[in-house]
Amino acid sequence: MSEKWLRTGQVAEAAGVNAQTLRYYHRRGLLQEPQRSNGGHRLYPPETVIALRVIKVAQRLGFTLDEVADLIETIGHRHGRPNSGLQARATAKLAEVEQKIADLQLIRQTLVQAVDAGCDDLVACAASPCCPLPFSDLAGGGHRVDVG
Amino acid sequence: MSEKWLRTGQVAEAAGVNAQTLRYYHRRGLLQEPQRSNGGHRLYPPETVIALRVIKVAQRLGFTLDEVADLIETIGHRHGRPNSGLQARATAKLAEVEQKIADLQLIRQTLVQAVDAGCDDLVACAASPCCPLPFSDLAGGGHRVDVG
DNA sequence: TTGCATCTCGTACCTAGGTACAGGCTTACC
DNA sequence: GGTAAGCCTGTACCTAGGTACGAGATGCAA
Structure with a gap:
């Protein structure tokens, strides 16, 4: 060198x-x-x-x-x-990335549903039983995903 | 109330x-x-x-x-x-989420390739022209994606 | 030798979304 | 009224990955 x-x-x-x-x-x-x-x-x-x-x-x-x-x-x-150890770590990271993708796809789904349903007032939606937004499954510790 | x-x-x-x-x-x-x-x-x-x-x-x-x-x-x-404005914002957010998913899928691809190719020494990979890891397209401002 | 660019170090600050702690006051219950 | 639990404020700290600033020293070319 x-x-x-x-x-x-x-x-x-x-x-x-x-x-x-x-x-x-x-x-x-x-x-x-x-x-x-x-x-x-x-x-x-x-x-x-x-x-x-x-x-x-x-x-x-x-x-x-x-x-x-x-x-x-x-x-x-x-x-x-x-x-x-790179192989093992890359494999582990791959699993993490795939989990993250899955989380984001769920979020994507929800956003699509909110748009399709024409949701426009979150407060009204929170009170409505037919709104697709996941207001009800909050209590049981939802995990956050950062989106950027 | x-x-x-x-x-x-x-x-x-x-x-x-x-x-x-x-x-x-x-x-x-x-x-x-x-x-x-x-x-x-x-x-x-x-x-x-x-x-x-x-x-x-x-x-x-x-x-x-x-x-x-x-x-x-x-x-x-x-x-x-x-x-x-919720509709518009949800639509914009949807685009963001989709971009993020696409980024992660690219990362996933790259990880899969690294595992498949049996990459085990990053320094050697950086010098090798046939390694699938994206060492060459770094100069042109790669954007980071957080995976968490 | 002068002058300017570059580099040194320590320290503070930034985003994002909170959490923790200390010292003191209020409320509720018996 | 006593006591314990709960709440108040201000301030500091946390992760992650850096970036900025100021004062002073160095490097290099003319």
Whole structure:
């Protein structure tokens, strides 16, 4: 590997992240602290850009930063050897994603029904037995789903 | 309406929310401040329980508290008259939910591919041209989806 | 050597939707 | 009237993933 060191801003730009985010990732244990110049400025090896891409891809797949940190640590420990645990974790994440999709599809259904039924006054709907909105199954601890 | 006043704890329990949440909703403009006893304790009309159910249903449908507050204000202004805007907002929310489902389905696809391809080392994958993980389309501002 | 861009650190702030705590007052019941 | 439960306020804290700011040091080119 050619030792062409990069400064914080260069790494950030190359990876498409904010420079502050790099420090944040160091704090979170997602990136190792790199070498420093004599004056204390960080000097990154070019591989750091790859590391950031890996993090971003994992996030896109629905992993939290804690999960990504954990994954990276495991990879660090067994680099080059099989079974980093990625398979198992991806499978578990897949189940989570599928659950989330199912939740959203239920919400979608309900919205469609509300639109089809012409619901226009939530207070009246809450009192009406024929409104499709799920006012009645609230008491029994409905779980929330974030939609964005 | 029969004036059987309820105290904070009674409303909270009847609606299945934390008592602190009531205060929070007051602050957020989701609930009007009710009457007070001489000693300063809040005295709610029974309708407040319905109002809370309405809020919770709207949340379940994917509306943020800001959106719910807005919806409630509109309803307050045009109560009993048609066109509260709920139809339009539900339709817009439906589009959001559908977008979210589509995003998650893409993520699901990618996870399935990663599992099928036996991906086990993210760093190696990032360097490989045949890995299904989307390392290459990162530069162009990928949007994040929360999976939870 | 000057001057400006970049970087350092610590700390605070942001969204969203709440929850918790402390110290003191009120209400309800016996 | 005593006592315990409930409620009041203000303020701080929580998760998750960052972003912003200020003061001061460094790096680099002319």
